[in-house]
Each structure stands twice: as C-alpha cells, then as structure tokens.
Amino acid sequence: MSTADNLNATVYTSPAQSDIFPAEQQPIEANLETHEIVSDEVRLLESHGTRLYHGRVKILGAGAIARYTLETPHGSHDEVPFILVNGFCGFKSSYAGLRHEMALDGKPTATLQPVRLQELKHMIHPDHILHPELVQSMTVGTVVTALQNNHGYEQFDIGGHSWGGPVAAHMIERAPENIRSLSLIAAAGLDGHKLSDIIRRLPRELTQDILPYGINRLRAGDTRSVLSVLKHALINPGRTGLEGLAAATADIRPAVKRLGKMGIATYGIQYASDEFFHIDLVRKYCHDILDEIIEHPDPHMGHLGPQRDPKGTAKLINENLRTQFN
Numbered sequence: 001m002s003t004a005d006n007l008n009a010t011v012y013t014s015p016a017q018s019d020i021f022p023a024e025q026q027p028i029e030a031n032l033e034t035h036e037i038v039s040d041e042v043r044l045l046e047s048h049g050t051r052l053y054h055g056r057v058k059i060l061g062a063g064a065i066a067r068y069t070l071e072t073p074h075g076s077h078d079e080v081p082f083i084l085v086n087g088f089c090g091f092k093s094s095y096a097g098l099r100h101e102m103a104l105d106g107k108p109t110a111t112l113q114p115v116r117l118q119e120l121k122h123m124i125h126p127d128h129i130l131h132p133e134l135v136q137s138m139t140v141g142t143v144v145t146a147l148q149n150n151h152g153y154e155q156f157d158i159g160g161h162s163w164g165g166p167v168a169a170h171m172i173e174r175a176p177e178n179i180r181s182l183s184l185i186a187a188a189g190l191d192g193h194k195l196s197d198i199i200r201r202l203p204r205e206l207t208q209d210i211l212p213y214g215i216n217r218l219r220a221g222d223t224r225s226v227l228s229v230l231k232h233a234l235i236n237p238g239r240t241g242l243e244g245l246a247a248a249t250a251d252i253r254p255a256v257k258r259l260g261k262m263g264i265a266t267y268g269i270q271y272a273s274d275e276f277f278h279i280d281l282v283r284k285y286c287h288d289i290l291d292e293i294i295e296h297p298d299p300h301m302g303h304l305g306p307q308r309d310p311k312g313t314a315k316l317i318n319e320n321l322r323t324q325f326n
Helices: 092-104 126-130 132-151 164-174 195-219 223-234 237-249 253-261 279-286 310-325
Strands: 036-047 050-059 064-073 082-085 109-113 156-161 179-185 265-271 292-296
Touching: 050 092, 050 132, 064 092, 064 132, 082 092, 082 132, 082 164, 092 109, 092 223, 092 310, 109 132, 126 132, 132 156, 132 164, 132 237, 156 164, 164 179, 164 253, 179 253, 179 310, 195 223, 195 237, 223 237, 253 265, 253 279, 265 279, 265 310, 279 292, 292 310
Parallel strands: 082 109, 082 156, 156 179, 179 265, 265 292
Antiparallel strands: 036 050, 050 064, 064 109
C-alpha cells in the first residue's frame, strides 16, 4: 500500500512544562515539525506462525529515520496492536522474543529501533540535548502513524520497559489520540528513586543481573546480540549518557496521573526479583496512581524479564489487556 499520499501529518508540540523531568530541563520552544513516510515498501516475511512487516519512517523534527517491525498472528487476532518501547540501550532485536510471544498469543506487536544518529542540526539542537526522551517519544508517535496508514489500525496499546516507560508516557501525554492503554514494564520513574538511589543500585544491577545475562548470551553463541548492545551504546555515547541520566532522574508519577484523567488505562508489570526498580516501592508510591500492579512471581527474572522470560511476560500483558477490554 502506498502511504505517501494518504499520510495524516501529526504535529508534535512542546508543553510549557512537564513533570516527567526536572523543570530546568524544559525547552523554551520545541520547534518540531511533522513526519513523513520515506519508504512505502513494507517487507512481508513468514516466521513461525506469524507475519513480520518491516518499515522505515523519516522523523523530520528529529532529522532521523525510525525503523520498526510489526509481527502479526495468522488468522483472527486482536484488532488493537501493542507497541513496545525499548529500555535503556535496548535495541529492536533484544525485544524480538517478547514481540513474537505476544503475536503468538494473538496480539499484533511492534518493536522499534531507538534513534542513535540524527542530522547534525537536530543533534546539537538544545531541545534534543536537554530532552533526550524527545527524539525517542517522537519515534513512537511516528510509528503509531505509520501503523495507522500502512495497516489501518485505529487504536493502540503501548508498553514501555525500563527507560521505555518515561519515553512512552511522554509520547502519550503529547499525542493521546487513539491510545487505549499504557503498560509500564519494570519502568523507571515509578518507585520514587533519586539519582543517588540509582548510583547505589547500579553496581549490583550490573554485576548480578546485566553482566551475567550478557555472559549467558555469549555462552549460548549469541555474540551478535551482545555486540549490537555495545554498538548501540557507543555509536553515540553522548546520547547514551544523556538518556542514562534522564532515566536515573525520571519521575513519571505525575504524568501517569494525568494520563488516567485523560481516560488512558495504566498498568504496572513488575518482576518480584527486580532490585533496580523494586515492586514494593512501586506499590508504595503508585498503588493509587496505576489502575493495576501485576507481579511476575519468578525469583530469577531481575530487571531483564522481557529478555529472560518473554513468554511469561507476554502472558501477563495479554491476559491483563484481555481482562480489562474484552
């Protein structure tokens, strides 16, 4: 299907103030433009009982290209797709397992490749320096429009893992139309943490969760995934550092409250063994904010549940959405 002629332009505007990030990080003027489809060639591949569609979308306001993959089940399936927003340094293929399990369970699911490189004038623009979440949230919004025009979807469920939680909340608050729900999967910014808390937790997270997972992937022969993470982090170390700082200082609770008032359902998906964003703190600070907090009980997931147990995570997300909306 050609999309160049029927693309509905979406204009992203900057808020006067946001509670997701500290006030001093707010831009004076966002000066964002519309986006457009630069390739209407959507590749269709067969994959183990599902179909894969790959697309590219140009984000004019970010001077970058968004790449996405939509995986759909064969036969009848949910008419509302799920868009999965990556965690910090997470690239598209690191969420392919969760995307595949969601699709096998009847939920069309899209993953996206976070932007690392931009045209120079956008890369050095103060808005993109002070707001590292901005280009990623624009990527999500652009993919929403691409799926509307390429595939005819009218509503969307959004999910964000870790740093993807603040990104998804930011995008939905700016463009809430057609968004039905937000699933925050071990998301940053729900547990009341401060930068000092993240600095204290980080050594344990690296040595007992992230590095062991990476070593296990290497032992399993998955060298490509590990190298892709390193490349993703190092191809633009400045952006990587800014995103890490933004994730460490994010507080999305006020934004989640506002989303609730807009009629958007919000859910927390937490792993019982996640020591980075602990479920007890999320319950303490968000019991009256989120519509529901759902626990993955396995004691071995850590913070990387979407990678360690994509099938179990997909089941939690899908069963919750079916219960809420069917």
